[in-house]
Structures are given as C-alpha cells and as structure tokens.
Amino acid sequence: MPTTQLPNTASLPPDFIWGVSTSSFQIEGATQEDGRGLSIWDIYCRTGEIKNHDTGDSACDHYHRYREDVGLMKALGVQAYRFSVAWPRVRPLGRGSANEAGLSFYDRLIDELLAAGIEPWLCLYHWDLPQALEERGGWLNRESAVWFADYASLIAARFGDRVKRFATFNEPSMFSLFSRSLGKRDGSSEDKLHRMIHNVNLAHGAAVDVLRANVINASIGCIHNRQPCRPSSASEADAAAAARLNVYWNAGFPDPQCRGEYPLSMRVAIEPHMQPGDLARICRPLDWFGLNHYSPVYVKARADSMLGYDFGDKPASLPLTPIGWPIDPDAFSRTLQDVHAQYGLPIYVLENGYGDSGQPNQTGAVIDPGRIEFLKAYINAMNEAASSGVDVRGYFVWSLLDNFEWDSGYSIRFGLTYVDYASLQRTPKSSFGWYAGLIKAMQP
Template sequence: MPSLTALKRDFIWGVSTSSFQIEGATQEGGRGLSIWDTYCRDGEIKNHDTGDVACDHYHRYAEDVALMKTLGVQAYRFSVAWPRLLPQGRGAVNEEGLAFYDRLIDELLAAGIEPWLCLYHWDLPQALEDQGGWMNRESVTWFTDYATLVAKRYGDRVKRFATFNEPSIFSLFSRSLGKRDRSADDKLHRTIHHVNLAHGAAVDVLRALVPGASIGSIHNVQPILPSTPADAAAAEVFGAYWNEAYPDPQFLGTYPEIMLPGIQPHLQPGDLERIHRPLDWFGLNHYSPVYAKADPEAMMGFNWGDRPPGLPLTPIDWPINAPAFRDTLLRVHQRYKLPIYVTENGYGSNDEPDANGAVVDPGRVGFLRDYIEAMDQAVAQGADVRGYFVWSLLDNFEWDSGYSVRFGLTYVDYKTLKRIPKTSFHWFAAAIKAARQG
C-alpha cells in the first residue's frame, strides 16, 4: 500500500474513460460520424484499428459500473459523445443517444458513484469539421448549443462538469506538432482561441442551468525539458503551447506573452472576459516529462527531442518520474490557486493473461504506488489536491496506437470483450479502502 500521511479522509478516488475510446456502437442508436471515425476509416490508426466496437461499453455499461463498485471508487469521469446526441453536431437531437447517458448516469447513482461529465474528449462531429471545425469562430455557438442540451438533460443528476479534456493536445497534434507547413500556424492559433471561447460560453451555460454545478476544465500539464542546453528556448515555446495556452486564459484571463503575436489577429473586444469565467477546480492530467528540441524547419520552431539515456521507462517508452508529478502539482497549485483533481494518471503497457488466465501487472502497481505517494508529498507541501482518477478503468482504444497499448486496471479481451480485473485493480481497491479508513 502507498504510504500516505497528508490526504484527507474525504479525498475522492475515481477512474476515467472517454466516449470514443470505450463505447463502440459507432453506427448504432442514431449516432453520427466523428472525426475519429474518419481517421480510422482513412487508415490513420496503427494496425488499421477502429473504434467501431472498442470495449462495447454502449451495451455493457452496467457490467462496467459493477466493476467500479467492486473497485470502491466514489467517482467516475466519462465524456459524452457529441455526435451521439447531435448526429450533425447541431440541429436535430438524437433521443436514443440522450437515453444512453440517462441509463449510464442512473446506473452510476444507483451504485453510489458520482458522475463527472466531460463535455468534449476529442470526438468532434465530422459534419462540423466539414465546416471548419474549431478553426471556425462559429464553433463557439455550436458548442454552446451542445452544452445547453447536456445541461438541461442531465443537470438534475450531474453536478460535476468539465468543459474540455486536454485541449492543448488535440490542437497541437492536429494542427502543428512536427508539421513543416509554417502557413498552418494561423490555424493553430485560431483553434486555440475558439476552443477557449467555447469553454467560457459553456461555463456560463452550466452556471445558468445547473443549480449547484461544480465546474472545471482538464489540462495535460507535463514539464517540457530541453534535450540540450541549446534547446532551452524551444522548450520554453513548447511549454507555453502545451501547458499554458488554455489554463492561463481560462484561469488567469491572459494568454502567455510568447503566444500573443499569433493570437492577436483573432482577439476581439471582450474575448478574454468571455474566456475567463469563474471555475471551481483544475483538472490535471499528468503522465511524464516531455523533451523538446529546436527544429527550424518545424512550424513554431520546436519538435520532440531526445531523452537523456538511462531514464526509467514504461513498456510504451514514457518516462517514469514521480517527483516530476509532485512538482507539477505544486506548480499548478501556486499558479492557479484552485483545488486540483488529478483526472488522469496511469501506466501504459502490453499486458496479457498468464497461463492461469490472470493478468499480473506489477509495473503498473509500482507506478501507481509511487505517483500516489508523490501526490501525498505535494499535499504535505501545501498543494490543494482533492481527488485522483486513474486512467483508465478499462483497456481501450488508445487513439493513433489503436489497441496496441493498454492502460486499464481491467484487461479487455477484444475478441470476446471479457473483462478481467488485473493485479493493479485489486491493489487499487485495497489502497482506496485503506485510505478511506485512515
């Protein structure tokens, strides 16, 4: 068990997932296409994997809620699929899609698990992408209407809302990182600004329509480290776009100075006030430090850098550095001065059942123990951390890696869809029980 001395008895323990990564049923129940359906069909995913079935959570949600109850979590962070509710992204509402989340939310509440609803975890309706997606300022209106629908339908039972998950990741990876087209930098800045405006508009909607709403946004904050001393300036720029492009305007009301030349052409009077709306908490996703190098040929002048030799790595080659997690929690606390919920933290690997059918994953157990202890150290040093959600409840579709990477506490056999709790599942259940008992 982790050695914990600072976490309070009312600390929230949970797990996280996202709609496209687990639901499947992409062509059922009236759901429209998302941009990720298109990426899959275009062959952009490893092994040509798709999200068509994923974990089949759409049909097996009750089984998955039962897993959560066995695990002993108090909260479940999930996302709603925009194209399941509004197949064209706007206009006609799909009642079948709305009813699915009714069933899921009611099942969670019956199990004593609090639903934490994220409005957007990357699955933009393809019909809206065809109209420019987040590069179109009209996307603010589209997202406002979608948030209004969600608030009216679920606000009687859901009080915890996040607007966006990791906007820096979906904007950087889709619009700039590693790309050579310098003319595309305007697309990146437009995307950043419009997503920030959509966030602010959604906060206002949730405040107006959901009495007692507790609202945050979720950001992937990773230390960006230079590969060599000569890469320090590139790492600073990379860090601004990765770590501050969204939290700074949302929580502080300003863009990082280094970004202003790109943002300024899209900034209209009153925009920063529309973005900087009162929030209740900071959702932090964290995995490992990132290394950067200067790349004069790349858009923005930075790119992935080489890591120092000898770093401990997960099986998918992500650095393991629990002290960096502790320091990130302290930095976020000091900079934004709001309660922090760790909404994602986890360990990617290539787990398989052994000869007895058990899935033994000591690497994940060690990772979670060390990172939870680092979080406890941050709290002891003053960080206001109030909850921790493991990524993820289930092995799932891991974006461009498809099904080749497993982050779950629960193994999913993708042929049979059987769920097998791993050693880490049982370890985390025991850790939660011990922490809640003090």
Template sequence: MDTLTPPTQMPMPGHPSLLHVKPDFIWGVSSSSFQIEGATNEDGRGASIWDTYCRTGQVANNDTGDVACDHYHRYKEDVALMKALGVQAYRFSIAWPRVLPLGDGAVNEAGLAFYDRLIDELQAAGIEPWICLYHWDLPQALEDRGGWLNRDIVGWFADYARLIGERYGKRVKRFATFNEPGIFSLFSRSFGARDRSADDKLHRWIHHVNLAHGAAVDALRETVPDAQIGLVTNYQPIFPSSDKPEDIAEAALIGDYWNCAFSDPQYLGEYPALIRDALAAHVRPGDMEQIHRPLDWFGLNHYSPVYINSDPNAIIGLGWGAKPDSIPRTPIDWTIEPDAFRDTLIEVSRRYGKPVYVTENGYGSNIEKPDDTGAVIDRGRVAFLHDYISGLDAAIAAGADVRGYFVWSLLDNFEWESGYGVRFGLTYIDYATQRRIPKASFNWYADVIRQARGGATA
C-alpha cells in the same frame, strides 16, 4: 525501478503511505466516449472525426472504434467493476455526435437516453458521475464546416453544453468543458502540413477553443446553477533535450503552448507571455472577458515530462528530443518520473489557486497478457501507481490543494493511433470476447482506496 528488470518479474509493491490525504479525498477512474463505447453506427449516432480517421489506415493494425470495449451495451458490467473497485467518482465524456449527430440542430433522443441509463446506474452504485463535454470526438459534420478553425463553433459548442446541462444537470454537478485542449490543438490533423504554414491555424484554433470554453461555462451556469466546472489539461514539465540555447528557448515556448495556452486565459484572464503576441491577431474586443469565466476546480492529466528540441521546419518549431538514458521507462517508452508529478501538482495548485483533481494518471503497456492461470499480473503498473500516488501525498504535504485522483483507465481501450496495442486499464479486455479480467493493479488500487478511507485491506 531497474529498467532492465521485466515488470512481470518485479516484486509487488505495498501500499503507499497516505499521511496527508484527507478522508473526503475522491478516488476515481476515467474514460472517454470514443475509446470505450463502440456502437458507432447504432441508435442514430453521427460520425465523428475519429470514425473518419480510422478509415484512413493510419491507426495501428487498421483498428477502429466501431466496437471498442462495447461499453454502450456493457455499461452495467463496467459500473459493477467500479463498485467492486470502491471508487467514489467516474469521469467520462459525452459523445457529441451521439446526442447531436450533425453537431447542431436535431437532437438524438436515443443517444441522450444512453447517458441517462449510465448516470442512473452510477448513482445506484453510489458513484458520482463527472461529465466531460469534449474528449476529441468532434462531429464530422462540424469538421466539414471548418471545425475548430471556424469561429462559429463557439455557438455550436455552447448550444451543445446547454443541451447537456438541461438534460443531466439535476443529477450531475461536476462538469469539465474540454479534455486536454493542448493536445488536440498541437497535434491536430485539421491543419494539414505539420510545418510552419500551420502556425496561424494553430493560433486561431486555440483562441476558438478558449472562446467555446467560456461560452459553455455560461451555458452550464444558466442550466445548472450549482454546477462545479473546471478544465482538464495535460500539464507536465517541458524539458530541453540539450543545453543548446535554441533548445532551451524552444522548451520554454512549448511550455506556454502545451501547458498554459488554455489554462492561463481561462483561470488567469490572459495568454501566457511567450505566445500572447502570436494570438493577438485573433482576439476581438471582449474575447478575453468571455474566456475568463469563474471556475471551481482544476483538472490535471499527467503522465511524464516531455523532452524536445528546436526544429525550425516544424509547426511552432516543435521537435522531439532524446530522453535521458538514466530515467526508467514504461513499456511504451514514457519516462517514469514521480518527482515531476509531485512538482507539477505543487505548481498548478499555486499558479491557479483552485482545488486540483488528478483526472488522469496511468501506465501504458504493450506487453501485457494473461498468464497460464488466466491472471494479468501487472507489477509494472502497480509500481508506477505506488510511486505516483506517493508523489501526490508529498505534494499535499508541501501545500498543494489536491482533492482527488482518477486512474486512467478503468478498462484497456482504443488508444488513438496505437489502436488496441497499448493497454492502460486496471481491467484487461479480451477484445475477441469482450471478457473483462481485473488485473493485479485493480485489486491493489481497491486496497489503496479502502486504506485511504479507513477500511481494512485485503
């Protein structure tokens, strides 16, 4: 891909060769509660930490999640989009403060009823619901009690997981405990200063999340005996930005924090070697057994490798390094490296020995808009998806046990600190009107799914 060619002027790629994808491969899309639901002050929902953060003025354009994609009211329209797309599965998260406004204690029936309606709509459309318990929207009431830095959160999270299992477990069998714990730990604002004084808080946080995972797995097994449970982790190569010894050492260290601090103890039973001693102060007898509960699948979120250098003044020495000029980028400056995706799929399949589902992969843009005809021709995204799905097929050919692929995301949505200025969706959202406009990538992905399942393409 020529980095000087505007994505809107590139030829539309054809369909990837799927020589090794089996007919029962699962094609899907993913989302998260805070990023699409809106209705933050409706039907008894409590505040989340992201509601609070949006009021600080640190999100681009002072955007908030108050309305987002209005999915809370428009979920039927969005499920109809999924049906038209032809996906077999939809991964979404439950908003913890929508069902437990204070994080524990009194249950909000109106919040639970929303997910009942969503699950019913999905199943009526022939789409399997995959539930993620936690996608970053911690109830503010629990943050006020210490949040993930308070070991009591292990019990709070287990009680929440048990509630979800009891409510939806007869209709939903696929569960993930956490989405990207490596990200919401490494970049948590709960630590205060982003310097070495936060190192011990990070270690305590990591261990409590791992303990909460294990407790939630047990709660789900109790309430949904036939559940299929996994973790969704953001896993990608961590490369040093130079050949300096300190940068090489830092890259190896960050690899253990970013990729393995959660997946290793959860799937393999121990913390990775480079951070094991740092975590030891927080590990009590029996903790590792509590964390290492049987799991059924491995969820991989992957976008691009990370380039870092050593910054002795930053938390755990994490500094951001320069990216190689020779590598193409998305409009939001993430590198496009499908070979790294292929290699990562092979690595996690071998390392953890579980079926792998790509639970997020996608292309972010800050330059998309409808053309004069009202269409959104996102050739750059189509090219990205073509190359990454081709990399997935190559990984399977090399022996990786990959069984599903979920695009991030069905809809343009609230992209955290970038607000609504970055778009990852297969569907364009006109936020002023909430009109949904399927992009060229929507139709392209629908054709890929039909081709993979043995049907004719448009």
C-alpha cells in the same frame, strides 16, 4: 493487503475522492447504432493511419456493457467516475435535432452510477467532434463557440438534475497541438493553430456560462494535460525549443481560462483572432483545475518545424514504462506545486496511469506489478505535494479498461481491467485489486 504495499496518503484530506476515467470514443463502440452521427475520429480511422488499422467501431462495447463496467467500478470501490459524452451520439450533426436514443444511453449510465453510489463526472468534449461540424470549419470557425454552448445547454437540461460535476474540455492543448502543429511547416498552419486555440478557449467560456446558468450547484472545471517540457541536450537551441513548447502545451489554455491573459509569447499571434471582450468571455469563474499528468517530455530544436521543436531523446538513465514514457514521480509532485501556485484552484488529478501490452498468463490472470509500482510512486508524490500545501482533492486512474488508445489503436493497454477484444471479456488485473485495497484502506 499489507500496508507496506500501499502509498503514503497521510497528507490527503479525509474527503479525498478516488476514481477512474474513460472517454466515449475510446470505449463505447456502437459507432453506427441508434442514430449516432459520424465523428472526426470515425473518419480518421478510415485513413489507415491508426496502428494495425484499428478503429473505434467496437472498442470495449461499453455502449452495451455499461452495467458490467459500473459493476467493476463498484467492486473497485471508487467514489467517482469521469466519462465523456459523445457529441455526435446526442446531436448527430453537431447542431439542430437531438438524438433521443443517444441521450437515453447516458440516462441509463448515469442512473446506474448513482444506484451504485458512484458520482458521475461528465466531460463535454474528449476529442470526438461531429464530422458535420468539421466540414463547417470545426474549431477553426469562430461559430464553434456557439455550437459548443448549444451542445452544453442540451447536456445541462438533460442531465443537470443528476450530474453536478462538469468538465468543458479534456486536454485542449493536445488536440490543438497534435492536429495543427506537429509536423506542420507552413505559415498558414501556424495561423490556424492560434485561431483554433482561441476558438476553443471561447467555447470553454461559453459552456461554463451555460452550465452555471442551468445546473443548480454545478461544479465546473477544465482538464489540462500538464507535462514539463525539458530540453534533450544542453544546447541553447534545445532549451529555447523546450521553452517554446512549454508555453503551448502547458499555458495556452489555463492562462486565459484562469488568469484572463494569454502567455506573453503567444499574444501577438493570437491578436488577429481577438475581438473586444474575448478575454472576459473566456475567463469565467471555475471551481477546480483538472490535471492530467503522465511524464515529462524531452524536446529538441527543429528549424523546419512550425514551432521550431520536435521530440528528442530522453536521458539514458531515466526509467521508462513499457511504452517508452519516462517514470518521474518528482515531476508529478512539482507539476502539482506549479499548478497550485499559478492558478490557486483546488486540483483533481483526472488522468494518471501506466501503459503496457501485458497479456494473461497461463492461468488467465493478468499480473502487472509495473503498474502497481508506478501508481504507488505517483500517489506518494501526490501526497508529498499535499504535505507542502497543495490543495489536491482527488485522483482518477487512467483507465478503468484497456481501450482504443488513439493512433496506437489497441496495441497499448492502460486499464486496471484487461479487455479481450475478440470476446470483450473483462478480467481485472492485479493492479485492480491493489487499487481496490488502497481505496478500502482509506475508508473511515
């Protein structure tokens, strides 16, 4: 591949890690096999709220096709794979007895990765809470921190001999905001949001302690979605709304986890849920900061919404991906610089990618130049941040496979690999070859 097609990586460290990311509910399928319990997303899919009434029942059938998918990773040349464990697969009721069949699946996956020379990065929680725990209050119950620590103990005991890289949560601001804030307008919902934020933070701290105590040489972080929140207009009201959302979206979790304090504007609301010593329980030593970044978000004031915000219009001049997300590599570079300045931890970019609805052409090939240009621009921006002193040590594309994209179902495709959901055939896209070429060019 001509080097002119590759991004500038001159400022990245020689041991920089290139990887791909997925999550359990989005790719595994097999939701009713081998003793797996129900998750909150199994139940939500039954409401019909997902586009095209899609569900995660089959997804990419990774549960049965994991060897093929590890083969794809080996062909890519990635050094690491970030995945998540489905809590209800390994502990169907969230508490109590473990499910040996579910644990054995992850044994097989981890062993397959290691045999391929790929380091497993295990995320404990990517949004699929066991439904049995939701019925006990879920993250609104302070006991959820105990449940999560017990689950982390199970994972550490079973996989800690082979897995050393652990993330506690993926994007806690996203699953708290979108389940408890967006579209909610009553005061009790606001209190629930703050209670949930605090309990998830407590669960994070408890899990860090469990992993640290039970896994030799564990390397631990949390994965945060950081998107600059910008006002949709020049009005003071929109500026205030954007600033307010920025606190909840970008600071409500990393600040207490990494700095031992909540953002000032949140403290009064969090205070009713605090007990003595809580901040010390939350702020446990971490080894790295996991960053997910896609684009800025544009915000307008909305007086009747819970936090006084809604999503507003984007600038007409801003280029967009096919799914309408802004393309702004400079925002990525600045986000990396901000995280470096605020938290002082090594940074691993654990999600960055491009969504479209691309289909195979008449020859069966999937040609996606837009994704290639996006990845090239964002990796260039990452290199620029590294040249300014940002300690960024890895980059993982979202995602290895087209998959179930939450409320959008299967209508949006982020994969380097095309998945035909009828046949489940995998077809590497042109971006797959491009990324493989980049990784190969980076080898000593």
